[in-house]
Amino acid sequence: GDSVTQMEGPVTLSEEAFLTINCTYTATGYPSLFWYVQYPGEGLQLLLKATKADDKGSNKGFEATYRKETTSFHLEKGSVQVSDSAVYFCALEGAGGTSYGKLTFGQGTILTVHP
Amino acid sequence: EPEVTQTPSHQVTQMGQEVILRCVPISNHLYFYWYRQILGQKVEFLVSFYNNEISEKSEIFDDQFSVERPDGSNFTLKIRSTKLEDSAMYFCASSAQGANTGELFFGEGSRLTVL
Numbered sequence: 001g002d003s004v005t006q007m008e009g010p011v012t013l014s015e016e017a018f019l020t021i022n023c024t025y026t027a028t029g030y031p032s033l034f035w036y037v038q039y040p041g042e043g044l045q046l047l048l049k050a051t052k053a054d055d056k057g058s059n060k061g062f063e064a065t066y067r068k069e070t071t072s073f074h075l076e077k078g079s080v081q082v083s084d085s086a087v088y089f090c091a092l093e094g095a096g097g098t099s100y101g102k103l104t105f106g107q108g109t110i111l112t113v114h115p
Numbered sequence: 116e117p118e119v120t121q122t123p124s125h126q127v128t129q130m131g132q133e134v135i136l137r138c139v140p141i142s143n144h145l146y147f148y149w150y151r152q153i154l155g156q157k158v159e160f161l162v163s164f165y166n167n168e169i170s171e172k173s174e175i176f177d178d179q180f181s182v183e184r185p186d187g188s189n190f191t192l193k194i195r196s197t198k199l200e201d202s203a204m205y206f207c208a209s210s211a212q213g214a215n216t217g218e219l220f221f222g223e224g225s226r227l228t229v230l
Binding site: 036041042046049103105 | 118119146148150156157159160163170171206208210212219220221222223
């Protein structure tokens with residue numbers, strides 16, 4: 001079945017540091033890929049998505065590129081802020097259009113950014 | 116900004132008791148979901164619901180679980196006879212379309228503790 005593997009955390013960075021959170025997946029066909037973020041006390045929010053190979057999703061300075069050849073969707077940000085401290089989840093939705101909203105999640109990565 | 120709301124935020128119950136978790140999805144959304152996250156584990160899909168019926172359910176969603184949209188605004192998850200292993204954070208989500216074309220909006224979660 002489908003699976004998502006995320007970089008183990010927690011990740012602790014200083015403000016303005018470069019961020020990479022690795023995500024690889026196993027799925028048949030061409031799934032849609034997502035990064036969700038959960039800030040303290042809030043629900044999961046969609047951060048960005050990519051629905052086909054070589055697409056780049058971007059939002060709030062975060063980027064991730066759908067790499068079919070390496071089955072990866074790594075999250076990057078050039079300069080993190082304290083306000084980026086949160087839990088980040090990589091997820092996929094299987095191809096075929098029959099499982100709308102059935103997301104397979106990675107284990108989540110806790111990011112803490114210090115001033 | 117519209118949001119998904121869940122109640123209660125935390126419920127403690129005795130093993131064998133029935134529990135109902137409630138959710139108010141975003142008002143114009145058509146697809147509804149329940150996910151759960153056992154402490155330290157991945158967020159897992161439980162069930163999706165569309166047009167007043169279950170679209171898909173995972174193997175976790177056995178006969179002890181049921182969902183209902185009783186009044187056109189609420190969306191509930193009932194666990195008929197709770198077990199210790201049902202202790203988890205339960206997330207409700209809704210979407211206007213399938214996730215590959217639209218995003219899922221998650222609530223803050225309801226933490227269930229079964230003693």
